[in-house]
Amino acid sequence: MFDMSHLITLSAALEQSITDRDIDQIQQLCEDNNRFILTIEPLDDPAANEKIRHFILVHQSAIRLIRDVRSEMQKQLYQTHKTRKGVNKYKGVKHAE
Structure with missing residues (x-):
């Protein structure tokens, strides 16, 4: 059986x-409490x-x-990479003799 007070504290x-959109804190909480989370099972008490x-x-x-933040970061990384390639092509043409 797991500790209900810990579950309530972790939920809060x-x-x-989530409200603060603090991705680092979310990842840390999930990582630190992974074993605990895996022990959660339904109980006889409805409450x-x-x-x-x-x-x-x-x-x-x-x-x-x-997942949403990760997806957005991947899109931004792709755009940055795409822009850099475009700039490098432009520089090559600009300095060509």
Whole structure:
């Protein structure tokens, strides 16, 4: 069995990190609590299961945010690379004799 108070604390910390869009903090929280997260199982208590569901939704939101940020960074990296190639071609033509 896992520690319900830790689950509540982790949910609150993840929610705050999502609100702040603090990707580093989200990744750190998930990395530090990976073993704990993997031990979460449904319980007989409906109130406890509701807290577990809430954590799952928060965790999914955090993962979605990280994926979106990663995707945006890849797009920006591609654009930067594409621009540099274009600039290099232009420089080559500009200095040609």
